[in-house]
Amino acid sequence: MNTNHTSRVSTESHAVALTADCAIFGFSGDALRVLLVRRAVEPFKGYWVLPGGAMQPHETLEDTATHLLSNLVNVENVPIHQVGTYSSLTRHPVRRVVTTTYFALVSPEDHDPIAREYLDKVMWCPMNKLPDLGYDHKTLLADAYEALKEELRQQPLAFHLLPDSFTLKEAQEVYESILDEELDRRNFRRKILSYDFLINTEEKKPGVKGGPELYRVDDAKLEEHLQ
Amino acid sequence: MNTNHTSRVSTESHAVALTADCAIFGFSGDALRVLLVRRAVEPFKGYWVLPGGAMQPHETLEDTATHLLSNLVNVENVPIHQVGTYSSLTRHPVRRVVTTTYFALVSPEDHDPIAREYLDKVMWCPMNKLPDLGYDHKTLLADAYEALKEELRQQPLAFHLLPDSFTLKEAQEVYESILDEELDRRNFRRKILSYDFLINTEEKKPGVKGGPELYRVDDAKLEEHLQ
DNA sequence: ACAAAAGTGTTGACGTTACACCCATGA
DNA sequence: TCATGGGTGTAACGTCAACACTTTTGT
Numbered sequence: 001m002n003t004n005h006t007s008r009v010s011t012e013s014h015a016v017a018l019t020a021d022c023a024i025f026g027f028s029g030d031a032l033r034v035l036l037v038r039r040a041v042e043p044f045k046g047y048w049v050l051p052g053g054a055m056q057p058h059e060t061l062e063d064t065a066t067h068l069l070s071n072l073v074n075v076e077n078v079p080i081h082q083v084g085t086y087s088s089l090t091r092h093p094v095r096r097v098v099t100t101t102y103f104a105l106v107s108p109e110d111h112d113p114i115a116r117e118y119l120d121k122v123m124w125c126p127m128n129k130l131p132d133l134g135y136d137h138k139t140l141l142a143d144a145y146e147a148l149k150e151e152l153r154q155q156p157l158a159f160h161l162l163p164d165s166f167t168l169k170e171a172q173e174v175y176e177s178i179l180d181e182e183l184d185r186r187n188f189r190r191k192i193l194s195y196d197f198l199i200n201t202e203e204k205k206p207g208v209k210g211g212p213e214l215y216r217v218d219d220a221k222l223e224e225h226l227q
Numbered sequence: 228m229n230t231n232h233t234s235r236v237s238t239e240s241h242a243v244a245l246t247a248d249c250a251i252f253g254f255s256g257d258a259l260r261v262l263l264v265r266r267a268v269e270p271f272k273g274y275w276v277l278p279g280g281a282m283q284p285h286e287t288l289e290d291t292a293t294h295l296l297s298n299l300v301n302v303e304n305v306p307i308h309q310v311g312t313y314s315s316l317t318r319h320p321v322r323r324v325v326t327t328t329y330f331a332l333v334s335p336e337d338h339d340p341i342a343r344e345y346l347d348k349v350m351w352c353p354m355n356k357l358p359d360l361g362y363d364h365k366t367l368l369a370d371a372y373e374a375l376k377e378e379l380r381q382q383p384l385a386f387h388l389l390p391d392s393f394t395l396k397e398a399q400e401v402y403e404s405i406l407d408e409e410l411d412r413r414n415f416r417r418k419i420l421s422y423d424f425l426i427n428t429e430e431k432k433p434g435v436k437g438g439p440e441l442y443r444v445d446d447a448k449l450e451e452h453l454q
Numbered sequence: 455a456c457a458a459a460a461g462t463g464t465t466g467a468c469g470t471t472a473c474a475c476c477c478a479t480g481a
Numbered sequence: 482t483c484a485t486g487g488g489t490g491t492a493a494c495g496t497c498a499a500c501a502c503t504t505t506t507g508t
Contacts, residue, residue: 016284057243098245100312187497207506208459211461212459212505213461411471412486413473414471418469436481437480439487
């Protein structure tokens, strides 16, 4: 049996397609959404799936995922996070497809995604109104969502979703939408401010009762917290 | 550009080899070790690497990793944990190899690994005396080791390394060797016992000063703690 | 003035760390 | 008997959740 390390060199490739699927999460003031695309052809014609693409010879899986982001939502320099690799024999009905899942977090308004080629629709779907998904993408998305929440709990990776200056209330709403749970206003405030990457602009947001203070991020210090 | 999800079906495979590399960690009373194999042929002839193998057409990556375990250390039914997938263009000097890394935790005495085919040596290498590794396996191993420690901190996955009955001291030594840090005897005791999957056999281990009590695991209850 | 939202501080529960004593065993 | 290791309890600490009051602003 060829199970030693060298066998990789002598083994032919078996028509296995390697793809990257990406759970692109978006937040724009209301609820957390994920970008879904609808297939216009078989298999799974008419089904919504996560956007994905085959890894090209000259690119890494991270490149593939990054290209999805720039093509679909026109964002650059948004960090992607690897979730896992799925190699079940039955996950694709036609051929063997091994996929690595990534997630990213963007502001949907950056770009209005357009359908193309084998897809006839694109939508920002609220996470609490997901349709049936094709392939095993229900699992992929669930895993990616868990990974997103876990990441957010451990590091402040959602501040690029906020405008240049924002209130703590707005920051809290981002957190609550992503984590899908309510947070205590005062505890959230204390925790976030203890990270010391928020700067009080000494200005107040007009037109809002209470006169909330506006904050902006110290990008350099924020970077330190993103491991 | 073929970046939509359907393109995976129409894209030819590009002679990309998909492999599973496995960091097989072993513990047998002294230090934490990892199973390394030495390559007898180029590339990286003479270098130690993690055991790995090409994914076969009929198997998943988990199957590939599982086969490594049964072939090299003759263990079955040991859980494997996916660490990550590495697709850098330069990680293999000869051809394109994308690898998914797994780790497993076994008792080395289960089997004395033998060299075969393109490998001329196999060893259980203490984690604190690692040689230079071929390919990018230094990175793979470091990531796998971090994943192992993280897993152990969150769930008790090391009790299958212990004999049927054991003292808390022995259990603590397993933890300390894996985590590479010293633990407080009383705190460790309280924490482990609070999980309530350990049963005091009411017997004492003979030949040891202090007369330590022997424990055994309640397999059913332990399962509940492994998520 | 009044309602709604923002700013602030305190308390208790919990988990973790640090540490000291007594008891059991082998030499 | 004595040295070594095992069994047990407790105080200090930090983190986090829960909560009430005052201040600011819009209507």
